[in-house]
Amino acid sequence: MNKIQNDDKLRYQDKGNVHMDFHGATNTTIEFIIKKYGLNVMNDIFMKVGKNVYKDIHEKIKEGNIQVLAQHWQYFFDREGAEYNIDVQDSKIVLTVLRCPAYEHVKKISGEVSPNFCDQTIKTNEALCEGSDFIIDTEILGEATCRQIIRKRT
Amino acid sequence: MIPSDHFTRFYNEVFKFLEKQGEEDLKLYWLEISKNQEKHTLELFKNKGLKGMYEYWDHIRLEENCDLDLTLEEDKLELKMNVCPSLSKVLDNDAEPMKRYCDHCAGWIGPIMDKVGYHMVYDVIDRNKPQCIVKIFKKKADALKAEKDAKLLMGWPGKETDNN
Numbered sequence: 001m002n003k004i005q006n007d008d009k010l011r012y013q014d015k016g017n018v019h020m021d022f023h024g025a026t027n028t029t030i031e032f033i034i035k036k037y038g039l040n041v042m043n044d045i046f047m048k049v050g051k052n053v054y055k056d057i058h059e060k061i062k063e064g065n066i067q068v069l070a071q072h073w074q075y076f077f078d079r080e081g082a083e084y085n086i087d088v089q090d091s092k093i094v095l096t097v098l099r100c101p102a103y104e105h106v107k108k109i110s111g112e113v114s115p116n117f118c119d120q121t122i123k124t125n126e127a128l129c130e131g132s133d134f135i136i137d138t139e140i141l142g143e144a145t146c147r148q149i150i151r152k153r154t
Numbered sequence: 155m156i157p158s159d160h161f162t163r164f165y166n167e168v169f170k171f172l173e174k175q176g177e178e179d180l181k182l183y184w185l186e187i188s189k190n191q192e193k194h195t196l197e198l199f200k201n202k203g204l205k206g207m208y209e210y211w212d213h214i215r216l217e218e219n220c221d222l223d224l225t226l227e228e229d230k231l232e233l234k235m236n237v238c239p240s241l242s243k244v245l246d247n248d249a250e251p252m253k254r255y256c257d258h259c260a261g262w263i264g265p266i267m268d269k270v271g272y273h274m275v276y277d278v279i280d281r282n283k284p285q286c287i288v289k290i291f292k293k294k295a296d297a298l299k300a301e302k303d304a305k306l307l308m309g310w311p312g313k314e315t316d317n318n
Binding site for chain 1: 159161162164167168182189193217218246247249250
């Protein structure tokens with residue numbers, strides 16, 4: 001895997017221990033919101049996370065800096081002990097998640113994972129690229145595995 | 155994946171949506187989170203009482219990187235949160251913080267305390283500062299007495315009104 005250069009400091013760079021059970025609360029939240037308010041509301045919340053919480057990444061992608069997303073992926077997947085690869089190419093970056101720690105942890109503690117669990121990734125990615133020249137294709141390959149490709153829109 | 159490190163900022167977005175729907179919507183969500191948290195706490199609290207609660211929050215203190223003092227006494231457990239990582243992250247956020255973010259904590263813990271028969275006094279002190287004091291008592295009379303010293307007392311779904 002290419003080591004991503006971290007010239008720009010990430011807006012959020014958490015340190016210390018990682019509380020994996022938060023993924024269980026995310027799963028509960030997804031189920032609750034969809035059941036009570038519908039899928040569109042859940043997706044709107046994820047879009048707000050992408051555009052507002054991750055405003056810094058969103059703005060940088062709009063400026064053409066997609067490396068920042070690779071830095072973000074690397075930093076947080078490393079913190080959670082994921083198995084993944086990041087392939088930085090000239091015009092695109094490919095993240096392949098071989099073992100998603102969030103999905104696996106929810107399965108371990110709850111037994112069942114919401115069928116919409118990965119929407120947090122799909123919709124947040126969509127928001128990160130909104131209004132930019134880039135697009136992220138998020139392909140779910142199976143349980144706890146996906147591929148995310150950020151590339152120029154055609 | 156929204157990293158677990160960023161869950162509280164996601165949580166904050168959920169609260170903002172629910173607050174717009176109304177107080178009942180927020181309470182229903184806290185109860186749902188409470189039910190989820192029962193998996194980690196209910197048996198422990200039932201079986202070991204205050205000692206079990208101490209064990210749970212001692213684990214949370216480490217795992218969530220809290221600056222938290224825990225004091226276990228015969229009839230009381232006190233949690234003195236000096237720096238709450240949850241609210242700290244919500245305040246250090248490019249998205250706007252929900253003004254009543256702190257309320258969720260009593261919102262999920264309170265119903266569990268009611269189920270296991272303990273009496274909680276949750277003093278948030280100031281919703282804009284990442285600190286609070288939680289006291290959990292065996293005896294209701296002790297809790298009622300402690301409530302009088304609270305600066306900003308939190309309620310929760312189902313809290314008895316005579317405690318207010």
